Amino acid sequence: MTDLRTSSIPGPIDPPPRLLMGPGPISAYPSVLRAMSAPLVGQYDPFMTEAMAQTQELYRAVWDTTNQATMLVDGTSRAGIEAALVSLIRPGEKVLVPVFGRFGHLLAEIAERAMAQVHTIETEWGQVFTPSAIEQAIIATRPKLLALVQGDTSTTMNQPLDEIGAICERHGVLFYTDATASVGGNDFAADAWGLDAATAGLQKCLGGPSGSSPITLSEKAVEVIRSRGRVEVGIREDGDPDASDFIRSNYFDLAMIMDYWGPRRLNHHTEATSMLYGARECARLLLLEGRQAVIDRHARAGAAMLDGVRALGLQVFGDVAHKMNNVVAVRIPDGVPGDPIRARLLTDFGIEIGTSFGPLHGLVWRIGTMGYNARLDAVLTTLSALGAVLSQAGFPARVDAALEAASAAFGPTSKEA
Amino acid sequence: MTDLRTSSIPGPIDPPPRLLMGPGPISAYPSVLRAMSAPLVGQYDPFMTEAMAQTQELYRAVWDTTNQATMLVDGTSRAGIEAALVSLIRPGEKVLVPVFGRFGHLLAEIAERAMAQVHTIETEWGQVFTPSAIEQAIIATRPKLLALVQGDTSTTMNQPLDEIGAICERHGVLFYTDATASVGGNDFAADAWGLDAATAGLQKCLGGPSGSSPITLSEKAVEVIRSRGRVEVGIREDGDPDASDFIRSNYFDLAMIMDYWGPRRLNHHTEATSMLYGARECARLLLLEGRQAVIDRHARAGAAMLDGVRALGLQVFGDVAHKMNNVVAVRIPDGVPGDPIRARLLTDFGIEIGTSFGPLHGLVWRIGTMGYNARLDAVLTTLSALGAVLSQAGFPARVDAALEAASAAFGPTSKEA
Known part of the structure; x- marks a missing residue:
């Protein structure tokens, strides 16, 4: 009879804090x-x-x-x-x-x-x-x-x-x-x-x-x-x-x-x-928030992330005019190691961004702003951490400019409005 | 554009208290x-x-x-x-x-x-x-x-x-x-x-x-x-x-x-x-409880419910020697309306027992004792409520005998043991 010793039974589920800014799944409301x-x-x-x-x-x-x-x-x-x-x-x-x-x-x-x-x-x-x-x-x-x-x-x-x-x-x-x-x-x-x-x-x-x-x-x-x-x-x-x-x-x-x-x-x-x-x-x-209001919030958060990563000094992939509001593909700069950067974001900041499949594998990170995380603070937190990690890797990321561009693109938050 | 008026949006999910004693789903741990x-x-x-x-x-x-x-x-x-x-x-x-x-x-x-x-x-x-x-x-x-x-x-x-x-x-x-x-x-x-x-x-x-x-x-x-x-x-x-x-x-x-x-x-x-x-x-x-201990608990809870419904004065269906521990089919007594009894158990006591399919439809109720609800108190609560509802419907249910038989079949609870 196979049985686990009581001492080898793991404890109750206790996930680490994570801000999920990948292409999904994302942090639930x-x-x-x-x-x-x-x-x-x-x-x-x-x-x-x-x-x-x-x-x-x-x-x-x-x-x-x-x-x-x-x-x-x-x-x-x-x-x-x-x-x-x-x-x-x-x-x-x-x-x-x-x-x-x-x-x-x-x-x-x-x-x-x-x-x-x-x-x-x-x-x-x-x-x-x-x-x-x-x-x-x-x-x-x-x-x-x-x-x-x-x-x-x-x-x-x-x-x-x-x-x-x-x-x-x-x-x-x-x-x-x-x-x-x-x-x-x-x-x-x-x-x-x-x-x-x-x-x-x-x-x-x-x-x-x-x-x-x-x-x-x-x-x-x-x-x-x-x-x-x-x-x-x-x-x-x-x-x-x-x-x-x-x-x-x-x-x-x-x-x-x-x-x-x-x-x-x-x-x-x-x-x-x-x-x-x-x-x-x-x-x-x-x-309750309103269907159109939620779509608008995704549009604003998506624009904030897009303008933010560009202001950091990064380039984005694809026909941006047809981009979904909720995800952007960011080209990994030459000489910057894609997976170690993602790993540092996860371990040092608890922030997850996405890798990619097929022809884009190794070429882009995918960063999402969706659902609960289609928020300005989630965008700014991610840009700030990504900028810091990129700087440490030798890429001249412009964090101040990124935060400013993101805030401007998002527009007034509801509390300010 | 179809949109619900805010006033027609229901509130957060707020289920009524239920003791689920049917053939499953049952109350989760x-x-x-x-x-x-x-x-x-x-x-x-x-x-x-x-x-x-x-x-x-x-x-x-x-x-x-x-x-x-x-x-x-x-x-x-x-x-x-x-x-x-x-x-x-x-x-x-x-x-x-x-x-x-x-x-x-x-x-x-x-x-x-x-x-x-x-x-x-x-x-x-x-x-x-x-x-x-x-x-x-x-x-x-x-x-x-x-x-x-x-x-x-x-x-x-x-x-x-x-x-x-x-x-x-x-x-x-x-x-x-x-x-x-x-x-x-x-x-x-x-x-x-x-x-x-x-x-x-x-x-x-x-x-x-x-x-x-x-x-x-x-x-x-x-x-x-x-x-x-x-x-x-x-x-x-x-x-x-x-x-x-x-x-x-x-x-x-x-x-x-x-x-x-x-x-x-x-x-x-x-x-x-x-x-x-x-x-x-x-x-x-x-x-954590132990696989065999959980099976034993199901066996005891099942025996308690079986002996209990029999002591209430009810008959059970099928080859009881090959019954699962966790569910019993109880014959609906002549002259007793099966569905109204189940409905009263649900509305007056918050207890759910099961109906049945195919050749047994209308002939038996199915009562489960499983998972979290494979407990003596869940058995006694169910027998007591079922007995009360049956009595009101004119069936001479023997609740005292049922509770005694169920307790005897279950044996000492861990606190007593």
Whole structure:
């Protein structure tokens, strides 16, 4: 019998203080952490049912939609992506994925796992697609679904989506976006932009922990998914659907997840209650502050960090006009060792900034200003520490100028205003 | 623009007091709730890496295994089931599922979604299978994998597993069990029983919230999964595997999940940090008390509830010799309305007991004693309230006898001992 000696059992979890200024996950709002520790209730308790309904209504406002099918998928943001793709795409159907960073590759990968015929178009890292480039690819490939990342943290780019829905409508294509890194910190309008499906995670601009994926589905998407409905044998009743082209996943079967969240409350998984509490609080905070106010705060914090790192003497990567508000890719100066600088920020200051993937690996740091940390003090603290560490490494960082530029870009804080 | 008026935004989450005595989810241990609200750290923070490694080591002791591949799947217990099945079974391969309740049907359903050829054998609800019945079915169907529920809360039965591993070994069959409802409160020995894969959830005997699924895999299972490995394009390097019979899910690809938890720390999902903290605390508490001591406590609490409901004057369902320690199915007496009684327990006493599924729907209540609530005071409180409500409904419940019988069955509490 394997058993740990009592002396080898670690103590209660006791994380070190961290200011998370990477591309996510970021430090959660304190009240989200408090919500996570609320006592549990049963999954059909009237309180639970009401909390689920409230959460749906709150996320309708976050997504800017009237979609009835607005829910949470119990898993991280990529669980929401997979649920959307595996439920919307039948094996063999064509999917178009415009790739402008790592997370476009991820959508293609997940669609391939769902046995779709995947077509990709690519643009250089640091750029986004024009609507006409996407329309041409749609005409060339005639996909069933367009899967398009909105904000790709690997490049910091924010793909404009506002003209894409009309293109998809014109060509009879379903339109899905992965808004994990962008929603809450950048413009988003599910209905106005003609989206059929969108998914997210909590650990970016929404300011919560990873582990719950908000999703919203248009009526057209719901119709596609319902046509593939199949209620599992253990709880199936007469008249329940049993489609032969069923969705190739039980856990991600959005038809069953809709029945669980809908009036029928048909048992599927056991809702992750603590994650629900956290997701509810993320949306509640966002709406209390005001959706547009939160986006504006991300824009100001992002501008402050951008102007700040430039004033430090650093260069940024990519087409800054299309940068997400909430993350910037900073070129690592020649002769400065990227990873040791990040390590010193973490160990000496408790500040985390991000490394990077693929073609940018070793070339840039990614610095985030999102959710709770889209604040001027978080920006100034980070710039000051980064400047100090860079100076020690021999790079002539101009900290005073950086702090001044950041403060000017952020504008008056609410207390001053 | 859809926006909620501030006045329509609900307040912070504030659940009513509940004693959750159903078949799960149950009230979490207070220290697990506290762990859920610990501050976040980055996913590659040395503290996070260490917390993940500690969690793996703690769950090796929970599962009673030396399996290196012992991890969490980020989702509810059925996410763990789907990860195991979709990673172990190639489309077209045969799977044998002995069904003795709803969750056997679920395993069959999930295997069908994974495009397996599924064979089921069934036994009456309230019974379990003999090893020879399972061996005969293996000989008749020659499956690649046997998928067997250990504890099925729908019937309260606990399928003996100790002789099954040897049978699977003899016939070259992989052996998977769904231990969601049983592990922590009933005997379990992954290595001694020859298991190749086992999965669970936190919301039963482990005393945490739903949303994280502990999993353990034998070396043989790892070999099967590795042979199907495929590292996603966005992060693939030269020499990384790219199997053509890849796992038909990205999120549930255990090869990638092993690389994320393993020394390579290859990015897959962003670990659900708060759920990790909670899962770690569930295992930590279990091992501090002692694995066998926790199982014994479940046995005593289960015996107390069993003897208690019988002394109240109620009958129980199924083969009690094979009942799980942590749940009992109580026949609803003739003339007593099942759902109104449950509703009164909830509204007047804040106590939740469970309804039931399928053939037992409307015939039994399911009463759990698990995790934090495998305590004598929780048993006595429940019996007392149930007796009171039954008496008011005209059933002659013998509360004094029930409390006496329960206390006698539980034996001395640790303070008295």
